[in-house]
Amino acid sequence: MASSATVHRPADVEALRSIVASLDPSATVALRGTGCSYGDASLNGGGVVLDLTRLNRVRAFDPKTGIVHVEAGVTVRDLWRLSVPHGWWPPVVSGTAAPTIGGILGANIHGKNAFHAGTISNHVLRFGALLADGSRIEVDRERDPELFGAFLGSFGLLGIITDAVIRLKPVPGGRMRVSVLAPRSLGAMIADFEREKDGADYLVGWIDGFAGGSELGRGVIHKAVYAGPDDDPEATASLALERQDLPSTLFGVVPKSIMWAFLRPFLNDVGMSMINRAKDIAARREAAVGKTYLQSHAAFAFLLDYVPGWKRAYGAAGLIQYQSFVPAAAAERVHSRMIAEAKARGLTPYLLVYKRHLPERGLMTHAVDGFSMAMDFRVTESRRGPLWDLCREYDGWVAEAGGRIYFAKDATSTPENVRRMFGSEVDALAALKKRLDPHGRWRTDLARRLALG
Ligand SMILES: Cc1cc2nc3c(=O)[nH]c(=O)nc-3n(C[C@H](O)[C@H](O)[C@H](O)COP(=O)(O)OP(=O)(O)OC[C@H]3O[C@@H](n4cnc5c(N)ncnc54)[C@H](O)[C@@H]3O)c2cc1C
Structure with a gap:
């Protein structure tokens, strides 16, 4: 999505304050991390x-306690590169390391460990914010839980998060032991998640959207467990940055920066459908022989960063992602129906990712005690109308099941559908x-489209 605006890039918090003070009182303002x-x-x-990307100072980091105080423009990449050599990893990360701290708190992101870690808000001790009247507040999770839960995940509509204190996660080494499961249906995938979750640090499912019939929802689950010296003789050595960084070439030859062009013909x-089938066959073989391997935290967490600019492979109109969060009891029914309906309408998503989540108290949270399915749809001029119709129908199914969508991924919803999902939280x-x-200073295209705030 795109729109034109006047952009300011303050160099520090003081510059941010003076820009905000100097703006025309009638101007609306959106906050942006790395977009x-x-x-x-x-x-x-x-x-x-x-x-806000230039507000990128690390104010404090204690390698003994793993507590870090960072400004909003520090990225997830900056954070893990700071902490991993000391044996700490960010407690919750997205599938790319590019987002900023302000952005991940603004959206209250989840990761592949959502089934035990919940969202990032569970790991924030306090944060500083600048309000529309120019005042600064400190919000502490213990002292002001209500404001804390409302601000994190408010998508830049309440004020500017300037800095945050976060508790990092200790790791016993630089790598994880990854194993592969190959469930043959969505029901089997859900059962695998439920069975494996107590013994896993991370679990993420991938679904072949082209499979149907009795194999509808078949796919692969990658399970990762932190590897200490008992499992990985290089546990300590692999904490070094050069052992974490993703390679800059594929097979030592193809520069990563042009890999998206190789993807384009597919x-x-x-x-x-060929790629999905090949991936399924490979996973089935790996699962059958019980293959496991060691992988660095960065390589496991940020798979999509292997192909910088991957979105360009989708062509001019790009892609949309639809991610729905459905309570566990209804997840198989609702998500199976979504996959089947997309296929029946000739709108099969090219990538589907499955995760387990925990319920959450925060206002307008996307998290439920259930499963999420993220569907990446290619957009073209001719698919656009049918795709938007499909996603709006999905909204209805999600709402009926007591589920939710996630505003970081939404391009298609409507105020009516949001109200059906979030109810009185919209008014709160x-x-x-x-x-x-x-005076409604903080405003975004999303908030206008969905009548939020
Ligand atoms: C490849 C890829 C993988 C992803 N994987 C995941 C995933 O696994 N889990 C997940 O939850 N998300 C995931 N995301 C979504 C991403 O983590 C979120 O959209 C995140 O908000 C992006 O951060 P950003 O810095 O780019 O923020 P932006 O996209 O620029 O902003 C996000 C929101 O936060 C607000 N905001 C930004 N800065 C501030 C601030 N300082 N104070 C207050 N509000 C602010 C903005 O107004 C906006 O509403 C993924 C995205 C991509 C592209």
Whole structure:
């Protein structure tokens, strides 16, 4: 998605304050990290966008306790590179290391460990924020749990998160032991997640959207467990940055920067069904022989960073992602129906990712006690209308099942569907916004489209 706005890039918190103070009182302002949200969450057509990536100082890091105090523009990549040599890893990360701390708190992200770690908000001790009237507040998770839970995940609509104190996760070494499961249906995948979750540090499922019939929802689960010296003789050595960094070439030859161009010819139904089938066959073989391997934290966590600019492979109109979170009891039914319906309408998603989540108390949270399925759909001029219709129908199924969508991934929803999913929380957010931002300074295209705040 795209829109035009006036962009400011303050160099530090003081510059940020003076820019905010100097803006025309009627100007609306969106906050932006690295713009990794799939939809319009950090756009503000015709208004002002504050790019916060230069607020990127590490204020403190204690390698003994793993507690770090960082500014909002520090990226997930900056954070793990700072901490991993000392045996600490960010407690929750997204599938790319590019997002900023402000962005991951603004969206309250989850990771492949959501089934035990929940969202990033569970690991934040306190954060600082700048409000629309220019005042600064410190929000502590113990002292002000309500504001804390509402602010994190409010998508830049309540104020600017300037800095945060986060508790990192200790790791016994630089690598994880990864094993492969190859469930033959969505029901089997869900059963595998439930069986494996107590013995896993990370679990992530991939689904072949082209498979149907009795194999609908078949796929692969990657399970990762932290490897200490008892399992990995190089546990300590592999904490070194050069052992974590992703290689800059594929097979030592093809530069990563042009790999998206190799993907492009496959970005159609024929190419992607071949890739999905090949991946399924390989996974089945690995699972059958019980293959396991050691992989660095960065390589496991940030798979998509292997192909920088991968979105360009989708062509000019790009892609949208639809991620729905459905309570466990209804997940197999709702998610199977979604896969089947997309296939029946000739809109098969090219990538589907499955995760287990925990319930959460935060206002407007996407997290439920259940499963999420992220579906990547190619957009073309002719697919656009049918795709938007399909996603809006999905919203209805998700709402009926007591589920939710996630605004970091949304491009298609409507105010009515959001209300069906989030109910009175929509009003609670609006009331809090009226208190903290009475003149409606913080605004995004997403908020306008979905009538939020
Ligand atoms: C390849 C890929 C993989 C991903 N994997 C995951 C995943 O596994 N789990 C997951 O949860 N998400 C995932 N995401 C989504 C991503 O983590 C979120 O969209 C995250 O918010 C992006 O951070 P950003 O810095 O790019 O923020 P932006 O996209 O620029 O902004 C995100 C939101 O936060 C607000 N915001 C930004 N900075 C601040 C601030 N300082 N104060 C207050 N609000 C602010 C913005 O207004 C906006 O509403 C993925 C995205 C990509 C592209």
